[in-house]
Structures are given as C-alpha cells and as structure tokens.
Amino acid sequence: xxxxxxxxxxxxxxxxxxxxxxxxxxxxxxxxxxxxxxxxxxxxxxxxxxxxxxxxxxxxxxxxxxxxxxxxxxxxxxxxxxxxxxxxxxxxxxxxxxxxxxxxxxxxxxxxxxxxxxxxxxxxxxxxx
Amino acid sequence: xxxxxxxxxxxxxxxxxxxxxxxxxxxxxxxxxxxxxxxxxxxxxxxxxxxxxxxxxxxxxxxxxxxxxxxxxxxxxxxxxxxxxxxxxxxxxxxxxxxxxxxxxxxxxxxxxxxxxxxxxxxxxxxxxxxxxxxxxxxxxxxxxxxxxxxxxxxxxxxxxxxxxxxxxxxxxxxxxxxxxxxxxxxxxx
Numbered sequence: 001x002x003x004x005x006x007x008x009x010x011x012x013x014x015x016x017x018x019x020x021x022x023x024x025x026x027x028x029x030x031x032x033x034x035x036x037x038x039x040x041x042x043x044x045x046x047x048x049x050x051x052x053x054x055x056x057x058x059x060x061x062x063x064x065x066x067x068x069x070x071x072x073x074x075x076x077x078x079x080x081x082x083x084x085x086x087x088x089x090x091x092x093x094x095x096x097x098x099x100x101x102x103x104x105x106x107x108x109x110x111x112x113x114x115x116x117x118x119x120x121x122x123x124x125x126x127x128x129x
Numbered sequence: 130x131x132x133x134x135x136x137x138x139x140x141x142x143x144x145x146x147x148x149x150x151x152x153x154x155x156x157x158x159x160x161x162x163x164x165x166x167x168x169x170x171x172x173x174x175x176x177x178x179x180x181x182x183x184x185x186x187x188x189x190x191x192x193x194x195x196x197x198x199x200x201x202x203x204x205x206x207x208x209x210x211x212x213x214x215x216x217x218x219x220x221x222x223x224x225x226x227x228x229x230x231x232x233x234x235x236x237x238x239x240x241x242x243x244x245x246x247x248x249x250x251x252x253x254x255x256x257x258x259x260x261x262x263x264x265x266x267x268x269x270x271x272x273x274x275x276x277x278x279x280x281x282x283x284x285x286x287x288x289x290x291x292x293x294x295x296x297x298x299x300x301x302x303x304x305x306x307x308x309x310x311x312x313x314x315x316x317x318x319x
Contacts, residue, residue, distance in 0.1 A: 047286065
C-alpha cells in the first residue's frame with residue numbers, strides 16, 4: 001500500500017511539472033506572437049501618422065477625431081489586419097489636454113488587433129498652427 | 130507472484146515518470162533555444178532598423194543634385210537597390226542599399242530565399258545588415274500616400290522581414306520577425 005501511494009505521488013508530481021511547463025510554453029509563445037504583432041502595429045501607426053495626419057492641414061485635423069478603420073500590414077506572404085482609431089485634441093504648451101482651443105493639436109492613433117482586447121500601440125504627434 | 134507483480138508495477142511507474150520528466154526537460158530546452166534564436170534575430174533586425182531610420186531621415190539633406198537617385202525592385206516587389214544622396218562631412222555622398230542573395234531555407238515545405246542588405250557609401254561597402262533577411266521593400270510615396278517616383282517622393286516607407294534561420298525553422302511557432310517604418314525626410318518636403 002505505501003508503495004502504491006508513493007508511485008501515485010511520483011506520477012502526480014511528474015504530471016504537475018509537465019503541466020506547468022506546458023503552460024509556461026504557451027505563455028511564452030503568446031508573448032512572442034504579441035511582440036511580433038506589436039512591431040507590425042508600430043509600422044501601421046507610423047504610416048497613419050506620416051501619411052494621414054501629416055498630410056492634412058492643421059484645421060482639417062479635427063475631421064480625423066473619432067474616425068476608425070482597418071489597415072493591413074502586408075509583406076511577402078503575410079498580411080495582418082490592424083484596427084486604428086484617431087483621437088484629436090487641443091493641448092497646451094506642456095502637452096497637457098486643454099479644454100479651450102489652443103495653437104496646438106495632438107493627433108493620437110491607437111492600434112488594436114482582434115486577437116487582444118487591449119491597445120497594441122498608441123502614437124501621438126503634436127501639430128502647431 | 131506478488132514479488133513479480135510488485136517489480137512489474139515499479140518498472141511501469143519508473144518508466145512513466147522518467148518519460149514525463151525527460152519529455153518535459155526536452156521541451157524546456159527547445160523553448161529556451163527558440164526564445165534565444167528569436168531574440169537574436171530581433172536584435173539584428175532592430176539594429177538594422179536603427180541604421181535605416183537614422184539614415185533615411187537624412188535623404189537629400191544639404192545635397193545639390195538629385196536627392197533620390199533610383200529605386201529598383203525585382204519581379205516579387207523586393208527592393209534590389211535603393212540609391213540616394215546625403216551629406217556626410219559636408220560632402221555630397223551617394224548611398225546605396227543593395228539586396229544580395231545569400232542562401233535558401235525551407236519552412237513549411239516552401240523555399241525561402243535569404244538575403245543580405247549591403248550598404249555602399251560612395252561606391253565602397255560600408256555596413257549593412259545580417260544575411261537572414263527574407264524581404265526588404267522600400268516604397269516611395271507622395272504626400273498623401275500614393276505611388277511616387279524618385280523626383281516626386283515625399284514619404285519613404287520601408288518594410289523588412291528577417292527569418293529566424295537557425296536550426297529547423299518549422300520547430301518554432303514564430304520564425305520570422307517583421308519591421309516597418311514610414312518617414313517623411315525633411316529635405317523631400319522642400
């Protein structure tokens with residue numbers, strides 16, 4: 001009987017060790033995938049800032065506020081769709097949001113992916129009048 | 130008879146426990162190796178990205194002739210050569226980023242050609258990236274994101290991928306790293 005219990009204990013400890021290792025491997029893999037997608041999301045965010053926001057006039061930036069859409073990161077055989085959303089607000093000289101109009105507008109683009117509920121990348125740039 | 134059964138049970142238990150522990154140990158080693166390869170590949174990619182980011186921002190800066198000289202691509206759209214001028218120590222210097230094939234690896238039954246991006250400064254080799262790039266694309270865009278020629282370009286978009294080409298790529302769940310950047314060199318706006 002004691003031998004049986006010891007054998008059961010040994011198998012249980014080995015199983016728990018294997019389970020923990022498997023969970024750790026899954027977490028590592030998820031982190032690596034997220035890290036790769038964050039790099040792609042940064043590329044999409046920079047493109048949005050440089051092509052969309054930087055090509056608009058200062059007054060037209062307001063039109064971007066609360067707009068959203070999807071842009072693909074495509075390269076070789078890979079194409080990943082990212083969601084973006086713009087937030088445009090007045091800021092003061094210190095970069096803090098201002099309730100009253102100023103000569104500075106901050107355009108902030110937030111990139112998300114359907115796989116995760118949180119924001120992957122947020123990039124903001126301030127444009128002067 | 131009881132002794133025989135006891136020995137048999139003990140052998141089965143020992144074999145099972147040993148198998149689970151050895152498998153676990155093997156998987157841990159494999160995960161560690163993959164993480165290391167992935168980290169090294171990303172480090173090389175970001176090192177190249179830093180070089181590109183710093184240099185492309187200076188395209189055409191304080192030069193008297195053409196700012197962007199030429200951009201050539203192969204049939205797949207990979208950039209094979211990107212030539213521009215920039216100022217280095219008050220001298221107009223021609224810089225070329227050239228894609229050079231290095232090797233071919235197999236992943237998921239598909240041949241993936243690998244490349245090296247060589248950087249030439251005034252015609253002489255001066256830096257570049259590691260030989261594991263699987264794609265390198267430079268695109269010239271107008272201010273609003275449309276296609277542009279070297280003379281009408283205002284925005285430069287770069288996209289690069291690097292294969293984690295060490296060992297069997299199929300063993301890894303993430304075997305390619307991607308990086309991209311879009312920038313508006315100051316001198317192109319003038």
